[in-house]
Amino acid sequence: MSAAGGRIRRAVSAVAALAAAAAAAVLGPLPAQAATGTGGGTLVRTDDGWLRGTATAEGRQFLGVPYARPPVGDLRWKAPRPVRPWDGVRRATGFGNRCVQSASWDPGYENPSHTEDCLDLNVHTPEGRTGRLPVLVWLHGGGLTAGAGSDIVPDSFARRTGAVVVTVNYRLGALGFLASAGLDGEASDGVSGNYGMLDQQAALRWVRANIGRFGGDPGRVTVAGESAGGRSVCTQLASPTARGLYRAAVVESGAYGDCAGRERQRATADGAAFAKKAGCPDPRTALACLRGRPAERILAAQAGFDWGPVVGGAFLPVQPEAAYRNGSAARVPVLNGANSDEGRLFAFSQFDGRGAPLTAERYPQALAAAYGAELGARVLRRYPLADHASPTHAYGAALGDRMFACSALRMDTALARRGPVYAYEFADRTSPPFASLRRLDTDFDFGATHVNEVQYLFKHFGLTSPFNAEQRLLARQMVQYWGSFVRTGVPRADGGPAAPDQRTRPGQVLSLRTASAGGNTIDATVRDTHRCDLWDAVPAS
Template sequence: MNDIDPQKFWKSRKSRSGGGRAPRRPAVGLLTVAALLAAPVPAAQAQVAGGGTVVRTDAGRVRGEVTAEGRQFLGIPFAQPPVGALRWSAPRPVAPWQGVRAAGEFGNRCVQGTSWDPGYERPSHTEDCLDLNVYVPQGVVRGPVLVWLHGGGLTAGAGEDVVPDVFARRTGAVVVTVNYRLGAMGFLATEGLDGEAADGVSGNFGMLDQQAALRWVRANIGRFGGDPGRVTIAGESAGGRSVCTQLASPTSTGLYRAAIVQSGAYNDCSARPHPTATAQGAAFAERLGCSGAGTLACLRAKSAAEILAAQGGFDWAPVTGGAFLPTQPAEAFANGAAARVPVLNGANRDEGRMFAFASFDVRGTPLTAERYPSVMRAAYGDGVLARYPLSAYPSPTIAYGTAQGDGLFACAALRLDAVLATRGPVYTYEFADRTAPPFASLRNLGTDFDFGATHVNEVQYLFKHFGLESPLDAEQRALSRQMVQYWGSFLRGGVPRADGQPAMPDRPGLVLSLRTGSAGGNVLSATTAQEHQCDLWDAQKSSVSP
């Protein structure tokens, strides 16, 4: 897709050392408390739900802390560190510990490079990173559970990228954020690794980490006040793609009862065919000087820094052909071989503006009117150029970004709505607040570029993105409260609703447009596909590739 990868433009947080633990941020923000659910529970569980900071997990006790929003337990390991001989192996249950383990700081971020996000100025070379964080609203008993999978292109990011303590308090939900292996560490497939895999297919280690975290939740979340029978998996961008992939995975059956996909349907949630993945793995190994019978031992002897330095330019994504993902997600959805659970799915109106900005303006080479036709033809062909005339947009970059966003995100989300609707309810939205402040990474660039409702921008309306308070005005704060209500009612097992607002629809082709009051407020739209020219993109979707 002309030098753009929708997974690689976000990450953030200050760290004390490359690959070390990030400093814990204080809880901030004051929003009204939502009504909490109540149900009989065992006495020991009720005691924990009443505000205890020491909780016994199946591996040992952890000590969290009380915050202004409730309780939080940070950096809890859910699997053994995937180091040494366990590098590139399926996650194994965490070893029990004695005493009480401190859970007051985030764990290590998984191996990844730097990015433009604040706090990711240094790489992480730490493989001991399979931790999760639990946010518990005060007094919750058998509350719904949200498990959040972070974005970052399957090559970057961490569970700490969102702080959902206010969201948890307002919805009465227990929220879990998860780390999982990234890049080559999470998605390398080789013949040698195939030989170690029970099903003969390697390359899904990061996805298996996510499932291990969900099994930890099923076994332990009741002790934190959550209901293991009401777990919703959710994520944005690569996190949303992960949710889409888990929906298609037979081995995730029973680990959740609902799913939320935010800007995650791009490329129709496609995975790498196994032969493609192993060919890429062989090329990656050769880049590191590993070949022949000793390839796997050679790779495991390389440092994390060497692995990270060599992974650029490869596609790190899930792999089809094994027990985890027998077939492509789109095929699984179409054939009915996917989880039959309620789904909340959507995208942002101006997804592509950020990527276009990253391709041109941020590099100091804004797209000009003279270059626009040739750039569009090279990326999409004459047919798309004719449908996106420069005269219809305020700048060449925005025109190009509009085409990107329509083709890669908006129409893919609508296609996913249609195919998922054959096997259960699918509630649909489009985040369309063009007045939204750019999220922190973009704000820090000091640019006056009009990002509109671009990729990632909705996250700050739900959570403290990167642990920060976003500069929302009164109307934007009202929309934020409404979005939290929509998401919260879905978590509790109902139709997504907000006070005084239209319910989120469950009908293919009808979309809830999320907007501020000055822009007309939240409305149901039957014209989203036409506005994003989906007839064009659906006809040539194979040409749109990140």
């Protein structure tokens, strides 16, 4: 069979598989009670068709709901298209496919995903609540190359806060963020590479159109995320095409690199290098060649490139930091923060996790390799080993301060120019490692590291964390703060201090701690603690 014939056969097989999957998802004729507008709380009509979810002790859940057409075939590297309506009732009782990504150490991610039909979301509604409820839309983390909406189970959060919670899948890696000259020619604004971010906006538009049928208020939507999800939120804050899709935002550990996007020239150069690596070196045929490559080949070729949003088009005219400072960013309340020991996870991954803990003798060389000789020497003076439990902890402190803590504080200052911004720091250094780390055979002290706060808000990977009594209390308080912000735009908790608004209390943050560590307090020393005088003077990373 010719190469063209092989491509046709694969395309026909893919269409047949999609049709079979769609048929399996539909339960058949509309039940009589649905036709009369009844049928119980697990039967809901959306703009695209009827869904049947499930009821749990916490509320209702509708899983694997498509919000855009599968981005396959000719729709690969195209802006998301509307879902084709279906007949009958579609099952919404199981999570959809994860977007294309490699295997990882996270629970449930032992195998890679090569499925591009992944543009689904999940809706969780609280038990016993009526009326038009506030809505939280959660964007998952994973470096914009991994993760899924199913990474958190927010049903308990929904019940305790009286909010509807929506979690979202979006395209990742090269399939979500490839930019090239050929794709620029197809883009309506001449700038390609923002497909994953446009997916997020499509999900928010689905929420605006449909969430009222689930008891949610489309006028009270908060968009939130952690790590790459937080970076997505701070990018959406700067995007003109996201205006009106949400009325508040939460950025958790997402300010790294000052939330900067890729400049178009660099992004298209990376795209050309990626095409060559994927076996499509001829610029004249690269795009057609890449669209013919299987997802496995695309995934294998994407390693070593920086995938993320691209600046210069209608989606992101200027860098987010510039949008914050010039006043063009969305003027909505923002809850923004980081964790006190962000860098320990990354330092562990670089050293101890590879069986080669950083030693005192190698510490100066490691800093020089990371920051260059001159800056590395300054970092060595500011992060002496005597101040830390181990060289890996010292290295992690410098890394976390530069990437996360000081970036978050700078973002607070910039955001305060355009509206309310409330600052927090998660500082429970006794917190158990999050689920992925608990699977490792290590006694490394991760402290309040990257991702660790997520388990205090939701069931991370659907698991219950092994909290002690003080940590359970802190988790309840954090849910109150986040829930208050989702409902009112101001984070408050019973008996706790109000989170400081950076417009009137610049540099102060709500420090979230267990009772034995002093409880939740207002900390005015975080900039000094994280040595931001050093890091604010060097380019963000």
